[in-house]
Amino acid sequence: MDKIKQYQDEFWMKILWYREFEETFEFVQSETPCLDYMPMEILIYIFSYLNPADMFSVMLTCKRFLEAIKYPKFNRNWILSFSERYASQFAIPLRIFTSTTCQRIIPAVAMHTAQVDNESSEEFWEYYGHNLKEIQFLSGLLRKEEFVNILKYTRNLVTVKIEANNMFKNWEIKRCGYDPLRRLNMQHVRNFSLARNNFLSPDIFEYLMMTVPHVTTIDLSNCLSIMNPPERNKFLDYVLIYLKENASRIKSLNFANTPTDDFFLDGLGRIENLKLRELHLTFMGSTKNNNFGIPILISSQDQLEKFDLTASPCANDLMVRMICNCMHNMKVLLLKKCHNVTDFSVRELHKLKNLKSLEISDCDYVTDTGIMEGVLYGKPNNKMTELRLGVMTNLSESVVLRMSYYYENLNVVDLGGASNAVTDHSIQMIFRHMKFLRFLNIESCCKVTDFGFTGVESEYSIRKHSIRNLKGLQVLRGNGLYKLTDFTLIDAFVFNELKELYFARCNFTYDGIAYLVKNCPSLEVLDLSECSKIDDDCVELIATKLPRLKTLKLNNCDEITEKSIEIISANCEDLRNLFIRNCKINFNPEDNLVYMRSLRKVVV
């Protein structure tokens, strides 16, 4: 008994100590509790449910909330994106981010343009640079000296992306003597991307890699396409030499859309100690030799967790079977547009027990049999969250029916263009079972009608399953569902989380849009292109009721006039992209739109 008493005393002593020192306990007994007096940890907990658009509202509410939003974990969702404003002559005003005025530090910067305000540029990098974890150069020519000058302030970078087509065009490497690149040493960089560069040379690659001695992820996707083959091979040979020397460190490689040949893949497969986690390839070459090229690579990389073979015309059944048999750690497998893959290998996919995400879109030879036996077979795999089966016209309803209860917990389902598989009946089963869907693509599945979406067959029948069941839906792609009418929007569209909605080529009118904008207030991207009944009044509704709208697409809408442009420029405060191609607007829309400070891109 004494022992218990002693422990209790100690315990309460501890609590009392907490009360004195921890903010948490100060407010517990405050007379009038109020949200802005909540302990910081609780505010952070509450705000972690919100999406970025909500966070912008919250940070403008009061200073204490802004403090909570500064929490580093939240900052990871954002990037400072310096792209030129629409039709604006002004350079990007970096001075608002310098020491005296800056309210918030965001640890990632993307430079879409080199056109910045030069006077404050140095000051900006000096003040902001050491906070940055990620930097992206996405276009524009930077001289080597300018580049070095920026990076000398950014000591803590983890991710560097240099993805500008001709960035290195005029860079010369001085083999002898002093080169400014030698001054750089980015110790913390782990991810390094040179994607979309067509002017790479072994010299530049060597010097750049020297500046990032601890890199683990290298992205060389979309590169080298306009280089002539001898130069390209010389470059790839050098990459192989580099990988050989650093094999044990490299964990992820990306060569998507970069022309690589069998000799390169063979070389890659024969590097000792290279155990990749992630690999992206577009496999173009083909040899009949089973001991050369890709088979060697697949059999050597048994640790692979993500394998992206998107758009590989020469990926075949043999390869996919090898993947199913060798790579047991596989979590993400993407086989989009691998036209040579058939049921023969797809039916073995069930051997990959750890799959989280699978894409077999656009593989013409894959049918019901392959999917039923390979993907929807045996004990369901609980880890699966993403399944993409787009543009598969061979699939029938029964695949979707089975999927809807077999993989109830999927977050992402892509059935875009699977026009035979998605019917009123099968989509009803999706709405019935798959309550955790965040992303749904059913583009061009034109068999779907109002009944499929709302579950209401006639006035007197019992309501079945409505799309409203998908309470967490964030993205819905429904372009070309022309049988839907206003009834669907009025009856079924109540989504608190819906951010992106694509309904091009549909027949909605003013009445439906009125309900849509009222019940889906989070919309940021809205596509109503080629909807013939969208007129100025609809645009007025959209512009006034959707304050968070960032992208609006109204291509080929014949009814909209100059008045719409006026309404948009007066009301949409946060609009970034506007698409009004082929609209019958007579005057030059730039007159009104140049005053919109948020606008970045207008496609006329």
Add this chain to the structure above:
Amino acid sequence: MDIDRPSDPQVSVVSSDGTMFHTTLKSILLSGTIKDMIEHIGEGGVENMGAIPLQNVDSKTLEIVIKWIEHHKDNIQPTSEEIKDKTADFIDPWDENFLEMDLDKLYNLITAANYLNIPQLLWLSTRKIAMLIKNRTPQEIRSLFNIEDDWTPQEIEAVQKENQWCEEK
């Protein structure tokens, strides 16, 4: 010590204003704070433990908490790591109904759930506040929660200017 004994002994807790509440061991163990304490007491301690003083929770709030833990005593409680998918909207109708209370009570409930370390209750109650914030303008948030606007127009403009260059990754 094995705390999952078949019998479910009575336990008493006392609120900050001195009101005593009776509940069962199984229910009270949903609180991580109390579970930690009981686990340290040792064999045979639970029956003789006496009332547990909870000096940071008043009687009104404690009554609500006890109602909740008694309803959920047989459910498997997820750990805080498991409460990941936070936008999931599917909560038990009983809980939905339970959380119909005014904001003051809700604030007290959140602080109590945090102090008593009941992850599921903390998740439910903070989520409720977050849902109220969703899709509102700063002005609406201020009037809803009765928050004073402490920004100057210049400061607001500075934050807005910065936000114009911010994008979601």
